[in-house]
Amino acid sequence: MRQVLLVVGAAVVVVSLVVGFFAMSQANQEELELTSRMQSRSQVLADSLAESIEPAYNTRATSTVQRIIDRFVSSERLAGLSVFDSSGVLVAGSSGMPLPADGKIIATAMDSDEPGGDFVRRDDGTYYVHAIPIHEDERVVGALVLAQNATYIDEGIRGVWKDNIIRWFLQIIVFAVAVFILVRWVFFRSISKMVESLQATRKGSSEIDTAPSSSFFKPLAGEISKVTKSLRQARQSASEEARMRLEKIDSPWTAERLKEFIKAELKGRPIYVITHREPYIHTKTKRGIRFATVASGAIAALQSVMEACGGTWLAYGSGDADREVADEDGKIGVPPDEPRYTLKRIWLKEKEAEGHYRFSVEALYTLCLMTHTRPVFRKEDWTAYRQVNDSFAEAFLAEIKKVSHPIVLVQDYQFTLLPRIIKTARPDAQVLLFMHSPWPHEELFSICPWRKEILDGMLGADVIGFNTQQHCNNFLDTVGAEMESQIDFERFAITKHGHISLIKPFPISTSFTNGGDASELTPEHRQIVERLGIRAKHIAIGADRMDFTKGILERFRGVETFLATHPEYLKQFTLLQVAAPNREMFEHYRKYGEAVTQEAERINKKYGTADWRPIVLEKVQYTHEQLTTLYRLAEVCLVTSLHDSMNLVAKEFVAARNDEAGVLVLSRFAGASRDLRRALIVNPYSAEEIADAIYKAMNMSKTEQRQRMKSMRESVKNYNVYRWAAELIKALYQLE
Numbered sequence: 001m002r003q004v005l006l007v008v009g010a011a012v013v014v015v016s017l018v019v020g021f022f023a024m025s026q027a028n029q030e031e032l033e034l035t036s037r038m039q040s041r042s043q044v045l046a047d048s049l050a051e052s053i054e055p056a057y058n059t060r061a062t063s064t065v066q067r068i069i070d071r072f073v074s075s076e077r078l079a080g081l082s083v084f085d086s087s088g089v090l091v092a093g094s095s096g097m098p099l100p101a102d103g104k105i106i107a108t109a110m111d112s113d114e115p116g117g118d119f120v121r122r123d124d125g126t127y128y129v130h131a132i133p134i135h136e137d138e139r140v141v142g143a144l145v146l147a148q149n150a151t152y153i154d155e156g157i158r159g160v161w162k163d164n165i166i167r168w169f170l171q172i173i174v175f176a177v178a179v180f181i182l183v184r185w186v187f188f189r190s191i192s193k194m195v196e197s198l199q200a201t202r203k204g205s206s207e208i209d210t211a212p213s214s215s216f217f218k219p220l221a222g223e224i225s226k227v228t229k230s231l232r233q234a235r236q237s238a239s240e241e242a243r244m245r246l247e248k249i250d251s252p253w254t255a256e257r258l259k260e261f262i263k264a265e266l267k268g269r270p271i272y273v274i275t276h277r278e279p280y281i282h283t284k285t286k287r288g289i290r291f292a293t294v295a296s297g298a299i300a301a302l303q304s305v306m307e308a309c310g311g312t313w314l315a316y317g318s319g320d321a322d323r324e325v326a327d328e329d330g331k332i333g334v335p336p337d338e339p340r341y342t343l344k345r346i347w348l349k350e351k352e353a354e355g356h357y358r359f360s361v362e363a364l365y366t367l368c369l370m371t372h373t374r375p376v377f378r379k380e381d382w383t384a385y386r387q388v389n390d391s392f393a394e395a396f397l398a399e400i401k402k403v404s405h406p407i408v409l410v411q412d413y414q415f416t417l418l419p420r421i422i423k424t425a426r427p428d429a430q431v432l433l434f435m436h437s438p439w440p441h442e443e444l445f446s447i448c449p450w451r452k453e454i455l456d457g458m459l460g461a462d463v464i465g466f467n468t469q470q471h472c473n474n475f476l477d478t479v480g481a482e483m484e485s486q487i488d489f490e491r492f493a494i495t496k497h498g499h500i501s502l503i504k505p506f507p508i509s510t511s512f513t514n515g516g517d518a519s520e521l522t523p524e525h526r527q528i529v530e531r532l533g534i535r536a537k538h539i540a541i542g543a544d545r546m547d548f549t550k551g552i553l554e555r556f557r558g559v560e561t562f563l564a565t566h567p568e569y570l571k572q573f574t575l576l577q578v579a580a581p582n583r584e585m586f587e588h589y590r591k592y593g594e595a596v597t598q599e600a601e602r603i604n605k606k607y608g609t610a611d612w613r614p615i616v617l618e619k620v621q622y623t624h625e626q627l628t629t630l631y632r633l634a635e636v637c638l639v640t641s642l643h644d645s646m647n648l649v650a651k652e653f654v655a656a657r658n659d660e661a662g663v664l665v666l667s668r669f670a671g672a673s674r675d676l677r678r679a680l681i682v683n684p685y686s687a688e689e690i691a692d693a694i695y696k697a698m699n700m701s702k703t704e705q706r707q708r709m710k711s712m713r714e715s716v717k718n719y720n721v722y723r724w725a726a727e728l729i730k731a732l733y734q735l736e
Contacts, residue, residue, distance in 0.1 A: 015175055016168065023164035030160050034153040042130035042148060043115060049081070050132055050144050057083060057091065058136045066092040079127050080147035086110060086140065098127040098147045105131045106143050113140050125151040253722035254513045255308035261726050262309045265733055271311035271407050272400070274392060276360065276414035278315035278343060279303050280334050282325050289321045291336050295545065295580045295621050297510075297648030298411070298436045304511035305725040306341040314396055316353065316388075317345030346395050348388060354585075355384020356414070361583060364413040367448060368437045369643045370669070371549050373588075377449055389417040389457075397425050404428065407732055410461065412436045417453065420460025423499070430732045433461040434506065438645045438671075439471040442478040455483055459496050463731045465506040467645040467671040472503045502735075506727050507675055508646050509720045512655035512713075525629050535612045536574035538698060541634035543627055543649050545582035546593045546619065551640035551667060551684040552579060556599045556615060558640065558690025563607050563614055565691055569698070571612045575638065576630065580621045593619070624652075631656035636697045639666045640684035646671040650679070651716050660706045660713070663697035665690070675715050678708040 049072055056064040069081045073094045082093025084106055098120050099105075109116050109131035117130035128150040134142040251257075262271070279299050282291045293300075306313055317323065317330060322345055326332045330347065333339025348356070359381035366375040392415065400406045406426075410418050410433045419431045445451060455478065458464055466472050472492060479494055480487050486495040492503045529539065540559075544550035559575050579596060583589040600617040607614050622630070631637065637653040647670040654664060654676065666672060666679035673681055680693040 012172055012176055015172060019164065019168040019171065023161060023168070026164065027157050027160045031153065031157055034156055038128050038148065038150055038153065039117060039130070042117060042128060042146065043132075045078075046115065046130055046132045046144060046146055049146065050134065053083060053144060054134050054136075057134055057142060062092055069094055078146055079149050080145075082145045083134070084143045084145065086142055091142065093145075097145075098122055099129060099145070105129055106145060109133050109143050110140050119150060120147070125149060126154055252513055252717055253720055253726060255304070255511070255722060258305070258308045258722040258726055262729065265729065266407065269405055269407055270400075270403055271309060271409070271729075272396065273302055273306060273311065273313045273409045273411065274396065274415060274418065275299065275302065275313070275315050275411040276357075278317060278319075278322075278345065279306075279313065280336060280343065281319035282321040283319050284321045289325060291325075293623070297646075297652070298508065300624060301508055301510065301648065301721045301724070302411070304721050307335070308722065309725075310341045312342045312344055312399065314344045314346060314392065314399070317347055318353075323347070344395070344399065346392055348391060352384040352387045352391075355381045356388035358586075359385040360414045361586065362588075363448070364416070364454075365437060367445065368413065368440050369549050370438075370440070371642045373548060375447070382450055386417060389415055389421065393418055393421040393425070396422065400426065400429065405430065407729070408432070409434060409728060417457035418460075420457040423460040423462075430735065431461045432463040432465060432728055432732055433458055434465040434508075434728065435471070436467070436508070436645055438468075438643060439466060439474045439478070441474055442481045445478050446482065451478075451482055455479055456496075459483075459485070459494060459499070459501050461501055462735055463502045463504060463728070465504055465728065465731075467505065467507050468674060469505045471645065472505050475503055502731060504731055506724055506731075507671065507719065508648065508724050509675075509716055510648060510651045510655050511721050512651070512716050513720060513722070521629070521632055526633065528629065529633060532576065532616055532618070533613070534574050534576060534616055536572055538569070538573045538636075539634045540573070540575045540636040540638055540694065540697075541578070541630055541653075542575060542638045542640075543578045543622070543630070544580070546579045546589065546596065547582055548588070548592045549642055549644065551642045552577065552596050553599055554642070554684045554687065555638050555640040555690065556596075556603060557687040558638075558684075558694065559614060560603050560606070561687040562691035562694045566695055570607060570614075571609065573694075573698070574612070574614060574616055576616045576618065576634065578618045578620070578622050578627070578630070581619060627652070628656045631662075632659070634662065636663050636665060636694060638690070638694075639664065639670060639672070640682065640690060641667045641670045642684055644670040644672070648672075650676055654709065654712045654716050657709055657713070660709045661702065662709060663700055663705060664708075664712065665693045665697060675719065676712045677715075678711045 049068075052072075053065055053068050056068065065083055069083070069092055072078065073081050078094070080094045080097035080099075082097050082099075083091045085091050088103060088106055088110075100118065100120055105116060105118055110133050113133050115130065115132040117128060120127045120129050126149075127147045129145060129147045131143050131145045133140045134144055275298075277294050277296060277299055279294055279302070280291050281294060282289055293303075302313075313334075317326070323330075326345055330345040332343050332345070334341060334343045358376075358378070362376040363378075363381065364375075366373050396408065396418075400408075405428050407430050408422065410422075410431060412435060416433070419433050422429055422431055439445075448454065459479070464475065466475065476487055476489065476492065476494070479485055483496065487493075488495070494501045494503065542552065542555055544552060546552075555575070555577070559573075563570060563573070577600070579593075581593070584593070597617065597619070600615045603615055604613045631653045637650070639647055639650045639653075641647050644667070647667075650664055650666050650670065650672040653662070664676060664679040666676060666681055667684045668681050669684065673679065680696060682689040682693045684690065
């Protein structure tokens with residue numbers, strides 16, 4: 001409808017301009033004709049008056065001149081008539097004579113010995129004033145000036161405009177209705193049918209009739225019908241191939257294979273995902289409501305899964321426009337431009353949302369990481385944490401009220417209490433809790449005041465997943481030290497209150513499936529480096545949230561050591577550090593961001609020049625597509641996490657390098673180091689190790705780069721996010 005109105009509006013504007021042009025021309029023509037008549041009549045009248053007044057004026061018979069003026073004014077219905085001497089002084093005249101304030105008409109007529117006139121506008125109307133010279137012995141001795149009412153000229157012009165406006169209004173109504181009918185019922189309706197057909201084909205829906213109501217579109221509709229048929233055949237072939245791949249253990253997992261796997265194994269059972277952060281956030285801007293994807297490797301991985309198999313995703317609605325775009329149940333189809341699954345937003349009170357977030361970040365997240373940062377435990381935050389877990393449980397249980405045997409994938413440390421609540425209320429639900437964060441040693445976890453409640457909540461899940469086997473081992477040891485339970489170390493299972501929870505490693509990955517995921521680099525892509533102010537032959541990249549666990553400060557010191565040890569790379573090497581703003585509500589994170597900025601400035605001041613900086617710091621959020629381009633432009637990717645459960649940046653860099661070039665420098669404390677063994681593994685706490693790895697990367701042969709990258713790409717392809725999701729689902733349905 002909006003497009004139809006735009007077309008109609010554009011047509012109205014064009015018609016208005018055309019009508020306005022012709023109306024203006026007609027008004028101008030009318031004004032010229034009426035003015036010409038007024039001037040001609042005034043000249044004739046002035047000449048006849050001059051024949052009577054001139055003899056009396058030359059004999060200085062002023063009273064006679066006045067009588068003639070009075071007689072002519074009344075008989076000719078003149079607005080005024082006056083006689084002036086050669087000095088411009090009034091000799092005789094009628095009262096209320098409309099004259100120009102500057103008297104220029106009179107002076108011009110006598111000086112040029114030519115008649116002339118002009119219009120004079122007053123409050124009581126418009127007048128035409130005409131002056132002719134008076135002669136004596138062929139000398140100009142004065143001037144005769146007459147004035148006529150010219151208001152009718154203005155009225156005539158207004159009449160022209162009025163008639164044209166009425167005509168324009170009627171034409172617009174008729175034209176707009178005709179265009180609306182033509183566009184809405186002929187063009188738009190036919191185009192909409194064809195668009196619906198293409199959308200249905202793209203989404204894998206059943207065929208929609210594309211036959212247009214107008215023969216005008218039949219050739220186009222025919223071509224679209226052929227294209228949609230080809231697309232359906234290709235989709236059917238892909239589905240058939242995916243079904244065949246299910247029987248092959250070593251075949252790569254794709255979105256289609258995951259979709260077919262879920263169809264075959266779950267047989268229509270719905271899948272639910274619960275996270276704290278939502279995949280899409282809607283905000284208000286000056287240009288209206290906009291949506292953006294949330295910066296998170298885990299969220300991006302889950303998006304790939306949900307887009308492949310559909311389902312419902314429950315998350316906290318944090319955007320200031322989230323309520324406006326969702327329905328009364330808080331639901332919205334996403335992705336917004338091509339919905340494939342449902343996002344259900346949970347609304348929280350500001351106070352409890354803040355308390356829950358503080359406990360999640362400052363207590364649990366910090367507790368799980370070996371970064372020598374002291375966790376903060378507050379009773380009020382714990383209370384809010386429990387309230388939010390209860391709120392999510394209530395919303396989820398209402399959602400599955402009429403659903404039998406639902407599958408729910410609860411994500412991360414924000415919802416450790418949720419599995420027990422769900423399982424108690426709905427024993428038929430199959431619950432998996434996946435922890436994207438590491439799990440600490442048992443002794444470290446024992447400092448948490450509410451450790452037993454957290455562990456009991458987690459053990460409500462049928463399957464508890466971590467990224468590495470070490471984290472699974474730590475969790476088993478923690479439960480053994482803190483709770484009365486039966487632990488089976490052979491099956492990696494924990495039995496409590498008669499309920500069995502399997503503890504399994506599921507290393508998360510990216511959606512990479514083959515070598516064609518990244519588009520070719522273009523000159524426009526390479527210009528990104530210039531726009532960022534990078535003036536170096538060799539480029540390294542770091543891409544992280546502004547988080548103390550990511551080792552950004554240690555990375556900078558490694559670069560500093562590299563330049564100090566190898567001065568030949570001065571003006572030749574630049575690290576592009578993308579650091580997305582993160583958790584700025586916490587003072588610790590704000591101070592860390594300030595420290596990162598200060599360290600970059602210090603190193604740039606120490607080594608930089610007027611046209612070169614060793615570190616380019618970008619504290620902005622980049623999209624996945626933008627980062628993919630930067631990954632391919634860089635020679636080295638530095639991942640120096642102090643502690644990471646996985647770190648998907650490392651795998652995203654590998655997936656982006658379809659040229660099989662580039663070197664990954666990877667922290668030994670990142671879970672990805674278990675999978676990407678051909679990376680250059682470093683201790684991020686050692687600036688010397690980072691510097692040596694950078695130097696080795698700069699001097700690595702192309703052959704060795706290809707060998708290392710090819711091996712890592714095979715690892716990521718063979719265990720991508722689709723296989724990760726399939727392993728999660730397998731672990732659940734195999735419990736039956």
